[in-house]
Amino acid sequence: MSSNTENHAGHADIPGHEIPKSTIIGSYFALLFLTAVMLGLSQLNVAKFDIDWLNLHAIRTTLIMGTALIMGLIVSMFLMGLRYESKLLNLTIFLSNFVFLLIFVLFTWVDTSFRGEVDPTFNEKINWTSPVKHEAAGEGHEGAATEAKPAAPAAEAAPAATEAKPEPAKEAAPAAH
Amino acid sequence: MATASTGLPEHHVAHHFDSAEQEFDSVKTGMWLFIASEIMMFGALFVGALLFHTLHPAAFSEGSSHLNWHLGAINTFFLLTSGLTMGLAVIAAQHGEQGKVRMNLVLSIILASGFLVVKTIEYSAKFEHGTLPGRLWHAHGFTDPFSHIFFGLYFVMTGLHATHVLIGMGMMIWALYRSTQVKFTRGYFTPIEMVAIYWALVDLVWVFLFPLLYLIG
Numbered sequence: 001m002s003s004n005t006e007n008h009a010g011h012a013d014i015p016g017h018e019i020p021k022s023t024i025i026g027s028y029f030a031l032l033f034l035t036a037v038m039l040g041l042s043q044l045n046v047a048k049f050d051i052d053w054l055n056l057h058a059i060r061t062t063l064i065m066g067t068a069l070i071m072g073l074i075v076s077m078f079l080m081g082l083r084y085e086s087k088l089l090n091l092t093i094f095l096s097n098f099v100f101l102l103i104f105v106l107f108t109w110v111d112t113s114f115r116g117e118v119d120p121t122f123n124e125k126i127n128w129t130s131p132v133k134h135e136a137a138g139e140g141h142e143g144a145a146t147e148a149k150p151a152a153p154a155a156e157a158a159p160a161a162t163e164a165k166p167e168p169a170k171e172a173a174p175a176a177h
Numbered sequence: 178m179a180t181a182s183t184g185l186p187e188h189h190v191a192h193h194f195d196s197a198e199q200e201f202d203s204v205k206t207g208m209w210l211f212i213a214s215e216i217m218m219f220g221a222l223f224v225g226a227l228l229f230h231t232l233h234p235a236a237f238s239e240g241s242s243h244l245n246w247h248l249g250a251i252n253t254f255f256l257l258t259s260g261l262t263m264g265l266a267v268i269a270a271q272h273g274e275q276g277k278v279r280m281n282l283v284l285s286i287i288l289a290s291g292f293l294v295v296k297t298i299e300y301s302a303k304f305e306h307g308t309l310p311g312r313l314w315h316a317h318g319f320t321d322p323f324s325h326i327f328f329g330l331y332f333v334m335t336g337l338h339a340t341h342v343l344i345g346m347g348m349m350i351w352a353l354y355r356s357t358q359v360k361f362t363r364g365y366f367t368p369i370e371m372v373a374i375y376w377a378l379v380d381l382v383w384v385f386l387f388p389l390l391y392l393i394g
Contacts, residue, residue: 014363015201016370018271024264031257031384039250042392061393071384079260079377080212081370087202090209097213101220108224112231126232132314132325 017084027078031071038067185275185358188365197364208371212378215341219382222337226330226389233323240327241394243308245299249391252295253383259288260380263373266352270366275356278369282353285376289346296339303328331390338386341379348372 041064046056076094077083085091116122194200230237262284269277307315310329319325352372361369 013197015198016205016271016366018363019264019268021265021268024261024268028257028261028264031260032254035250035253035257038388038392039246042246042388064388064392065385068385068388072381075260075377075381075384079264079380080374087206090206093206093209093213097216101216104220104224105227108228109231112228130322130325132312134314134319134322134325 017081017086019078019081019084023078027074030074034067034071034074038064038071041067185360187362188359201367201370204367204371208374212374215378216381219334219337222330222334223385223389226334229323229326229330233321233326236321236323237327238394239319239321240308240324240331241390241392243306244331244391245302246391248295248299249387252292253387255288255292255295256380256383259285259292260377262288263349263376267366267369267373270361270369271363273360273362275361278356278361279353282349282356282369286346286349286353289342289349292342293339293346296335296342303332334386334390338379338382341382345372345376345379348375 041060044060046060049056082091082094085094119125190197190200194203262281266278266281266285269275269281303309307313307317308325308328309315310325310332314325314328316325349372352368355368359365
């Protein structure tokens with residue numbers, strides 16, 4: 001610690017880093033350009049291309065979110081200054097944070113995408129009857145009082161609710177004024 | 178510029194720090210920890226969106242088609258440009274250009290207000306159409322029985338983000354006030370740098386929020 005003080009006392013005591021103005025302006029235009037790319041991709045009518053063996057919709061989604069990821073990297077690298085961060089502690093905080101987030105996202109994605117393959121009733125379970133009453137059912141006013149209960153009463157709900165016919169929760173009286 | 182900064186006292190390193198560098202690094206570590214907790218908070222919501230998007234893609238597609246991507250794109254422009262002005266404010270602070278710092282802060286505040294104005298326009302349309310979260314939902318013309326989940330996520334995520342925009346604006350106003358109290362130099366620009374990092378986080382979240390809600394579906 002004391003040698004540190006010595007050091008700093010001797011040298012010019014300069015905190016942080018200077019990010020060049022050109023880098024900041026360059027990142028800004030890169031971000032604008034990537035936003036334009038993202039918008040362009042989203043406006044692309046993939047149904048027009050008649051290709052069966054490729055899921056163009058999924059590819060477009062991946063490309064859009066990939067562009068967002070590049071934009072996120074530019075923001076964190078240059079606007080947040082991560083690129084110029086030399087302290088190992090700060091880098092560890094930031095990067096481990098992303099590793100945990102990745103675990104979080106990956107496990108959720110794997111679970112929701114593939115649980116159907118081990119649990120044949122999964123697709124029925126997720127089509128639970130929502131207590132939020134949709135207009136198709138009648139008046140189009142607010143539904144039942146409580147929040148959605150995820151593990152729905154599979155026995156009676158599952159057969160009825162496979163497609164767009166939500167029966168509102170039974171306790172909701174239709175004329176609620 | 179020089180006249181603007183004259184008369185202001187210089188910052189003195191607090192007595193419990195060895196140097197300006199150590200003081201700055203301590204503040205920055207604290208800021209990174211805070212940013213990490215923020216990313217985790219938004220991360221949980223993104224995971225929620227991913228979960229429901231995978232389970233009910235049709236509901237997301239329908240909900241997304243009811244959002245106006247033009248307004249979202251305008252807001253992206255506002256946020257990215259304010260990110261630029263905040264970056265320039267940091268550079269100006271490092272060069273001791275007090276006037277430029279203030280100008281860039283004011284520009285950032287104006288752009289952030291623009292974002293909130295557009296958000297208000299969007300929200301009022303949602304209120305009008307009844308596409309509100311949970312049991313407040315009273316919209317017409319939706320075919321998917323789960324589209325209200327999309328709007329629940331929309332309101333929670335954009336609402337939390339807009340709260341961050343508001344807090345960020347408050348911090349910019351504080352930084353503006355600070356610029357009248359102390360002279361920024363290459364050795365002391367901490368307040369501007371930290372506000373800029375916070376603002377970059379607001380940008381970072383929006384960069385993912387915008388495509389997720391408005392563009393894919």
